[in-house]
Amino acid sequence: MSEDEFIEKNYNQWLTDFQELLSINSVRDDHLADTVHPYGPGPKAALKKMISFAIRDGFTRFGVIDNRAGYIEIGPKDARQTVGILIHVDVVPVDKELWNYEPFAGTIVDDRLYGRGSDDMKGSDMLSYYALKALKDRSSTFKNKVRLIIGTDEENDWQDMEAYFTAEGRPDLGFSPDGDFIVENAEKGIAHLDLISDSKILNPSNGQLLFLRAGKASNVVPGVARAAVKNVAFNRAQEIFQDFLKKEQLTGQIEEDSDGFKIILNGFSVHGSTPDEGRNAATYLALFLLNFDFDERTNRWLNFLAKTIHQDYFAEKLGIGITTPEMGKTTLNAGIVDLEINKTAKINLNLRYPIGFSGLKAVEIIENNFPWIKAYLRDDGLKPHLVPADDPVVTNLLSIYKQVTGKETHLNVSAGASFGRLMPRGVCYGTRFIGQQSTAHQIDEYFNLQNYQPAMRILIKSIEALANLD
Numbered sequence: 001m002s003e004d005e006f007i008e009k010n011y012n013q014w015l016t017d018f019q020e021l022l023s024i025n026s027v028r029d030d031h032l033a034d035t036v037h038p039y040g041p042g043p044k045a046a047l048k049k050m051i052s053f054a055i056r057d058g059f060t061r062f063g064v065i066d067n068r069a070g071y072i073e074i075g076p077k078d079a080r081q082t083v084g085i086l087i088h089v090d091v092v093p094v095d096k097e098l099w100n101y102e103p104f105a106g107t108i109v110d111d112r113l114y115g116r117g118s119d120d121m122k123g124s125d126m127l128s129y130y131a132l133k134a135l136k137d138r139s140s141t142f143k144n145k146v147r148l149i150i151g152t153d154e155e156n157d158w159q160d161m162e163a164y165f166t167a168e169g170r171p172d173l174g175f176s177p178d179g180d181f182i183v184e185n186a187e188k189g190i191a192h193l194d195l196i197s198d199s200k201i202l203n204p205s206n207g208q209l210l211f212l213r214a215g216k217a218s219n220v221v222p223g224v225a226r227a228a229v230k231n232v233a234f235n236r237a238q239e240i241f242q243d244f245l246k247k248e249q250l251t252g253q254i255e256e257d258s259d260g261f262k263i264i265l266n267g268f269s270v271h272g273s274t275p276d277e278g279r280n281a282a283t284y285l286a287l288f289l290l291n292f293d294f295d296e297r298t299n300r301w302l303n304f305l306a307k308t309i310h311q312d313y314f315a316e317k318l319g320i321g322i323t324t325p326e327m328g329k330t331t332l333n334a335g336i337v338d339l340e341i342n343k344t345a346k347i348n349l350n351l352r353y354p355i356g357f358s359g360l361k362a363v364e365i366i367e368n369n370f371p372w373i374k375a376y377l378r379d380d381g382l383k384p385h386l387v388p389a390d391d392p393v394v395t396n397l398l399s400i401y402k403q404v405t406g407k408e409t410h411l412n413v414s415a416g417a418s419f420g421r422l423m424p425r426g427v428c429y430g431t432r433f434i435g436q437q438s439t440a441h442q443i444d445e446y447f448n449l450q451n452y453q454p455a456m457r458i459l460i461k462s463i464e465a466l467a468n469l470d
Contacts, residue, residue, distance in 0.1 A: 006134045007456045014452065015113075018126045019106030021049055022115035026090045028156050038068055038159075039090065043152035046089035050129065050150050057133055069164035070150040072129070074136050075467055079145040083466045084171025084426065085132070086161075086419035087125045087178070088154035091117035093216040095224050098266070098443045112446040120271070120440035123447035124177040124431045125150075131459035135467075142467035147171065151419060155217065157379070161422055173393050173425035173466060176418040180436075181458065183397050184414040184428035185389065187421045188327055188352040190382040191359030192218050195347040195366065196374045199339055201295045207232040207260075208341060209289065209298050214282035215336035218350045219417075220441045221278035222335065223269030225285040230260040232292050237261050244288045250279070263288075271441045272333035272350045273416035276313040282337035283310035300372065301345050308370075309334050315351065319369045320362045327354030327384060331415045348378075352415045355384045385421035393425045396465045404457045409434065429462070431455045 001009070029040030037044045047070050054062045054072045061073040075083075094103045094116050101107045101114040108114075113123070132148050149171070153160040201208060207229060214225035229237070234256040241254045241263065252265040265288065267281030286305035294302070308317045315321040315332040322330045336348035351362055359380030366375045387394060389411055401409040418428035431451060432438060439445040 001138065003134065003457065003460060006137065007453055010130055010133075011452060014126055014130050015449075017053055018113065018123065018447075021046060021089065021122050021126065022106040022113070022118060023104055024049060025104045026117065026152070027093050028090060028153065036067055038066075039153050039156070043090040047150055047152050050089060050125065053129060059136065065167045066163040068152055068160040071164075071168070072132060072148045072150075073145060074132060074140075075142040075145040077145065079143065081144045081172040081469075082169070083144050083146045083463070084174035084423050085128050085146065085148045085463060086151065086171075086174065086176040086422065086426070087121060087128055087148065088151035088160075088419065089117075089122065089125060090152050090155050091120070091122075092155050092220055092441050095269070095443065098223065100444050108449070111449045113449055114444055114446045116445055118447040119432070119438060119445050121178050123451075127431050127452070127455050127459055128177055131456060131463055134456070134460050135464060140464060140467075142464070144467045144469065146463060146467050149419075154419060155219065158381070161419060165422075171423045171426070173469065174420070174423050175393070175397065175427050175429040175462070175466075176420035177430035177459065178418040178420070179414070179416065179428050179430070180432045180434060180438075181401055181430045181455075182409050182412045182434060183394050184412045184418065184420070185387040185391075185394050186327055186411075186413040187385045187417060187428070188331070188354055188413070188415050189357070189380070189384040190417050191351045191353065191362060191380040192378040193349040193351060193359065193362060193366070194376045194378055195349065196376065197301055197345045197372055198297060199301070199345040200297065200342050202297060204295075207292050207294050209294050209302070209339065210341050212282070212285060212289070212337060212339045214285070215334075215348070218335035218348050219272035219333070220335055221267070221270050221272060221275050221333055222281045222337065223267050223443065225265045225267065225281035225337070226263065227285055227289065228257065228260065228262045229289070229292065230258070232260050234261045237292070240291050241288065248284060250284060269442055271416065271438070272335055273331065273352060273414070275331060275333040280310070280334060282334060286310065301339065304370065304373075305334070305337065305347065309347065319365050320351070320357075322354055322357045324354040324356055326386065327413045330354065330357065353384070355386070382417055382421065387425055387427055391425055392469050393427060393466060396469070397427065397429050397462055400458060400461045400465060404454060404461065430459065
């Protein structure tokens with residue numbers, strides 16, 4: 001069977017499998033975690049689904065590692081090198097009330113398949129799996145072993161890959177199809193910081209901000225923020241809020257509540273690697289709340305959120321904006337915001353930085369610039385990563401894209417984090433096409449079904465080429 005015949009013949013089954021994978025709510029849920037389901041039942045169920053496809057389709061080498069990751073393998077068992085195609089089946093949380101489609105149903109409208117994870121990255125999961133199947137079915141021979149490595153914790157702590165590498169070793173080269181069909185051979189370092197301050201009120205007679213909460217994941221721009229306020233006149237607040245919504249072109253609701261009001265503000269959620277493409281609901285809500293007088297500590301915290309963090313996409317106002325020729329600018333996302341009166345106020349920052357900087361340096365600078373804040377480095381495990389432009393992994397992928405599409409693609413420095421960086425000669429590559437909108441982590445996330453045929457051709461040829469590299 002020719003490559004094109006395989007692609008055409010397998011489309012319907014690929015689509016069915018894709019919808020089955022999308023139907024699994026694979027958001028991490030630590031409340032339901034145990035040794036069998038270390039990230040909750042959803043991610044493990046999605047991993048089992050991928051392995052079930054392999055069993056059904058006649059793969060003979062596959063496995064599950066510590067209930068956290070899995071693999072499907074082809075090529076010589078005793079090969080000197082391993083090519084890794086690194087994917088993940090977990091997804092980010094959903095603000096279901098904002099969606100127009102059921103997030104876990106796999107609804108098709110025109111050429112779009114809607115569902116959480118369709119763009120990031122269950123569409124790429126199924127394309128990569130079927131590309132591997134195409135090579136298996138035609139009994140291709142390779143120099144290198146090829147493993148499709150399936151993660152279940154990419155959207156959080158990457159403990160899945162840590163467990164896999166401990167048990168199975170690290171692939172030598174490869175790619176993660178977790179973006180566009182450009183060759184992202186450089187990825188910025190990523191650090192997670194918690195900024196903590198005291199929220200004990202000093203003047204109870206003033207207006208009181210009872211709570212402000214937004215965000216569910218560090219690497220997502222918050223799309224919804226909620227707050228409750230006491231000792232503030234509702235009618236005045238309602239009038240100011242309507243003017244604010246009109247000026248900022250946002251939506252939200254405000255309702256009277258026991259000597260004050262409750263408020264919901266809708267922003268625009270996007271991936272935390274491109275915060276400038278979203279609208280952070282938390283910082284906009286802080287901006288609105290500056291219209292009212294609270295106690296000294298609350299006012300200081302709101303000013304920090306609304307005047308320093310708000311639209312500080314490159315961390316310049318915070319004082320940690322770094323630019324280098326190799327990797328460009330630092331990017332900053334305030335992914336989780338949580339203030340509760342008389343307890344603590346926390347802002348979780350997702351910082352993506354170039355070579356020459358670190359999370360520890362960020363902590364030092366922030367505490368020096370804002371002495372009333374205590375900064376904690378929660379994680380700085382993903383250091384900047386760079387594969388030279390003349391590496392055969394890079395040059396082959398560039399060449400194959402042009403061979404299939406007739407168009408040039410290019411190299412790119414990514415502020416995102418893909419599993420590609422975990423391999424010494426690993427890159428991020430595919431499966432959206434250049435110019436297509438990314439809907440990763442967004443409301444009504446979708447996969448463009450027209451990508452199936454050309455993406456399959458690129459992936460089959462790319463895996464085959466890397467499988468024969470020295």
